[in-house]
């Protein structure tokens with residue numbers, strides 16, 4: 001649906017964490033009223049209705065996803081099951097009841113527990129600034145299938161993680177070598193390799209904990225490794241349990257998640273890594 005310049009300007013001023021929802025609602029309401037495009041009046045009317053209903057919209061948690069499922073060619077992990085598993089887990093945790101007991105005064109969106117899932121390291125849904133961030137991963141591996149030395153993988157890798165030929169003592173054949181310490185598991189090399197010399201070893205997820213924006217912004221810390229869906233669910237379960245034990249008066253997960261907690265998560269969940 002088309003938007004006028006003024007309408008676009010107005011929607012850009014809506015706080016980023018509700019902008020996507022307000023935008024969707026503006027379009028739906030404009031369509032329902034038979035409007036051919038969105039003007040400033042439609043934005044203002046919807047925004048007023050949206051803010052007046054804010055408290056009834058709050059469900060205690062929010063799961064944000066990127067546009068990967070809409071057909072993004074960069075998807076490293078196309079598993080849609082994880083979103084449903086997270087939705088079921090968070091609904092069962094009943095964080096709305098918990099927040100109502102903890103927060104004095106009206107609940108706001110910023111009180112909600114936030115999880116962002118991005119289907120590749122481009123991280124469009126901003127998992128680095130959420131309570132828990134999850135990034136889809138495709139672990140590459142070099143097979144025995146003959147390499148044509150086309151260098152497509154080298155050109156596709158934005159991390160300069162792939163070398164061809166024998167540039168070091170580590171590589172003795174004319175096969176590609178992947179420096180895994182640089183690899184972000186984006187899967188681009190797997191997609192472009194025409195010979196199957198680089199293939200997907202397995203798909204999984206990277207997990208980041210304790211990010212937020214606000215007055216004291218903090219980037220989430222990433223657990224070492226790539227995890228299966230079930231392991232991600234176990235990590236999220238532990239994160240929610242910790243949050244419920246420690247968070248008082250609506251404190252964010254990042255405010256209660258210490259360096260010691262991070263180390264414990266590394267030890268507790270490190271054994272289940274898929275990439276070792």
Ligand code: SF4
Nearest residue numbers: 066067068072120124
């Ligand atoms: S995070 Fe990756 S898969 Fe998701 S929309 Fe962005 S580029 Fe596409």
Ligand code: SF4
Nearest residue numbers: 157183184186187189
């Ligand atoms: S999966 Fe790793 S090696 Fe392959 S393109 Fe992505 S970052 Fe480079």
Ligand code: SF4
Nearest residue numbers: 147148150151153193
């Ligand atoms: S591994 Fe595949 S993409 Fe890379 S040079 Fe060999 S044939 Fe080309």
